[in-house]
Amino acid sequence: xxxxxxxxxxxxxxxxxxxxxxxxxxxxxxxxxxxxxxxxxxxxxxxxxxxxxxxxxxxxxxxxxxxxxxxxxxxxxxxxxxxxxxxxxxxxxxxxxxxxxxxxxxxxxxxxxxxxxxxxxxxxxxxxxxxxxxxxxxxxxxxxxxxxxxxxxxxxxxxxxxxxxxxxxxxxxxxxxxxxxxxxxxxxxxxxxxxxxxxxxxxxxxxxxxxxxxxxxxxxxxxxxxxxxxxxxxxxxxxxxxxxxxxxxxxxxxxxxxxxxxxxxxxxxxxxxxxxxxxxxxxxxxxxx
DNA sequence: AACTCCAGCAACCGCGTTGTC
DNA sequence: GGACAACGCGGTTGCTGGAGT
Numbered sequence: 001x002x003x004x005x006x007x008x009x010x011x012x013x014x015x016x017x018x019x020x021x022x023x024x025x026x027x028x029x030x031x032x033x034x035x036x037x038x039x040x041x042x043x044x045x046x047x048x049x050x051x052x053x054x055x056x057x058x059x060x061x062x063x064x065x066x067x068x069x070x071x072x073x074x075x076x077x078x079x080x081x082x083x084x085x086x087x088x089x090x091x092x093x094x095x096x097x098x099x100x101x102x103x104x105x106x107x108x109x110x111x112x113x114x115x116x117x118x119x120x121x122x123x124x125x126x127x128x129x130x131x132x133x134x135x136x137x138x139x140x141x142x143x144x145x146x147x148x149x150x151x152x153x154x155x156x157x158x159x160x161x162x163x164x165x166x167x168x169x170x171x172x173x174x175x176x177x178x179x180x181x182x183x184x185x186x187x188x189x190x191x192x193x194x195x196x197x198x199x200x201x202x203x204x205x206x207x208x209x210x211x212x213x214x215x216x217x218x219x220x221x222x223x224x225x226x227x228x229x230x231x232x233x234x235x236x237x238x239x240x241x242x243x244x245x246x247x248x249x250x251x252x253x254x255x256x257x258x259x260x261x262x263x264x265x266x267x268x269x270x271x272x273x274x275x276x277x278x279x280x281x282x283x284x285x286x287x288x289x
Numbered sequence: 290a291a292c293t294c295c296a297g298c299a300a301c302c303g304c305g306t307t308g309t310c
Numbered sequence: 311g312g313a314c315a316a317c318g319c320g321g322t323t324g325c326t327g328g329a330g331t
Binding site (some may be wrong): 015016036037038051052055057088089090091100106177276 | 315316317319320321327330
């Protein structure tokens with residue numbers, strides 16, 4: 001037996017709202033409030049609409065101070081950062097963007113931001129290891145490119161470097177299968193490099209190196225104590241031949257769990273294996289730039 | 290001009306959670 | 311503590327308009 005419908009679907013109007021309906025709903029709520037009961041509201045307001053539909057219309061379009069369109073770069077960064085931290089909890093994300101609705105953010109993410117991000121994260125295949133980050137000077141918008149990637153890595157003092165390089169499950173969902181494989185391969189390359197100590201560290205302020213280095217940006221253990229600034233350390237991969245037969249073979253069959261495990265075991269930092277709250281019960285998180 | 294395709298977005302659906310009795 | 315009602319949320323659908331052919 002299915003769930004009982006929330007209203008009599010035969011006798012309610014569906015589809016786009018007319019200006020008259022909008023006016024009725026807005027007028028009623030401004031004068032009477034919602035009364036805490038959306039089910040009875042449409043009848044009281046003289047509307048032939050489902051209560052849910054009224055609620056959605058009010059929250060997303062009619063209530064005061066709603067903003068639509070023209071997301072700023074700052075908003076992009078916030079959305080990316082929060083998505084990386086908490087996944088697709090649009091209402092929580094919306095709470096951090098004044099005047100934005102969860103529906104708006106969700107649509108924006110699904111239609112624009114996700115594509116923008118994927119394009120950023122998965123440049124052409126020959127840029128091996130640039131799937132995670134690239135600060136190439138040939139980028140059309142180096143600063144936004146850099147900021148967006150940077151924003152994917154939320155700062156949390158309890159999270160160690162090795163944990164940060166693994167994306168939120170939502171990020172993996174967002175990526176296509178091909179991109180996941182690419183990501184896995186890149187992670188595998190990193191793991192191998194870490195294992196063989198064939199990596200070198202260079203700092204963000206080394207502009208000359210930045211223009212050519214391809215690597216994985218980490219909000220690493222060298223972060224300063226300040227909560228508002230984070231020192232980004234780049235793990236510069238040496239010029240290995242990542243198509244080396246053994247490397248290719250060894251990483252092909254790895255799943256993300258295994259890679260996580262490998263990354264964890266190959267780094268010397270904290271052994272704490274909890275990196276993001278996946279339970280969707282904890283709304284607390286930290287947002288840094 | 291007519292048609293097709295597709296991105297963008299408004300709205301709906303159904304499930305999990307919360308509140309009330 | 312169980313049953314029910316209502317709310318809130320995230321995923322999905324389907325309409326619309328613009329771009330391309």
